[in-house]
Amino acid sequence: ASTTKIMTAIIALENGNLDDIVKVSKNAASIWGSTIHLTAGEEVSLRELMYGLLLCSGNDAAIAISEHIAGSVEEFLKMMNRKAEEIGAYNTHFTSPHGLDGTGHYSTAYDLAVITRYALNNPVFNEIVRTKSITIGKRYMANTNEMLAGYEGADGVKTGYTGKAGRCLVTSATRDGRRFISVVLFCDSRHQRALSSKQILDYAFANYHYRTIINSEYIGMLPVYKGFEKSVPVYVEKNVTMPLTESEYQSLYTKISLPSEVIAPIRERDFVGTLSVYLNDEILCESVIRAGKSIKKKNILEYLVDVFIAWLKLMRES
Incomplete structure (x- = not known):
């Protein structure tokens, strides 16, 4: 037609x-x-x-x-x-x-x-x-x-x-x-x-009324391996607003997918994970999770110094 x-x-x-x-x-x-x-x-x-x-x-x-x-x-x-x-x-x-x-x-x-x-x-x-x-x-x-x-x-x-x-x-x-x-x-x-x-x-x-179901905000720190800093702040990239009924809104739940750690170097805004919002066990929407700052990678000498310091600390404690 x-x-x-x-x-x-x-x-x-x-x-x-x-x-x-x-x-x-x-x-x-x-x-x-x-x-x-x-x-x-x-x-x-x-x-x-x-x-x-x-x-x-x-x-x-x-x-x-x-x-x-x-x-x-x-x-x-x-x-x-x-x-x-x-x-x-x-x-x-x-x-x-x-x-x-x-x-x-x-x-x-x-x-x-x-x-x-x-x-x-x-x-x-x-x-x-x-x-x-x-x-x-x-x-x-x-x-x-x-x-x-x-x-x-x-x-x-x-x-x-x-x-x-x-x-x-x-x-x-x-x-x-x-x-x-x-x-x-x-x-x-x-x-x-x-x-x-x-x-x-x-x-x-x-x-149906518009509801903000994902907020663009920092959600925590993620461990960094071989970096000058031990962790990096991570944030949800975008706000998501959509029309939902009250019952639908109350039934939403969220899952965050992140690795246990990331490996340096890390650049600001690097992709690190995903936040997913579910309704009736189906993904309703998603937003990317990104690194909030850049973290340089330690060179081999700096990494070995860290290992040696950790070993000394362990020896003292024992």
Whole structure:
């Protein structure tokens, strides 16, 4: 379905210039389904095509964008599928940039959420998908996403429909600094997809709150072998915050993986271990543990002096 166009937009925004002028081919102008009525030979900006793609779900815009960015639809599809794998949408494969039903063209609700989360990191994508309507040149374009007008905080993303996929809707909504993505597929009507989306988002806003589950902080000292200092301070590299229900938050537990000692020389920020947070015995997230300072390695003479001093101390004690 046209939720495919989220990935089409990602590739276009990362590889094109919105001020580019695109000459529409016969191939783009002749595509069926939802269109923005492009004509062969027409020259239009990539910006206008992007709005036509994401607001009006223009299949012709999708083809024109593909040919402009990659030279052909086939090459553009290679870029789409590489990006899907790169960002973790492993159960997705594209055989068109517009999403019309086709053999081997598939995705999942989870993968579409992953793709959308990635796309929403792009400020231009955000600007386009939250737009309710716009006029560029002589072309007026209205957003097909009914959630923008009917749900508090809705700020995107993309509708879709084919005979096999049914009515589909990927929605983003933000309230009080919390942003959630919902994905509904195979709905019978626009009303059903909007209602289902609202129910998912209502549940998320009522039950999920951002929790800091990993703090970036020093967590102790790690013994150093053959170093000028006997131990090195180690710290957790990054803070991790994510939305969790209260019951999920209370069920979290942490495991720290560190060696019994590290061998000098040690450089500040060297990797020394991992802190893992678990939920239901599965890793929820991880953060790297690093050395907090540099420690030089003793040369052989300095090491032998240490051994001799230790031996003398042992002899005195005996």
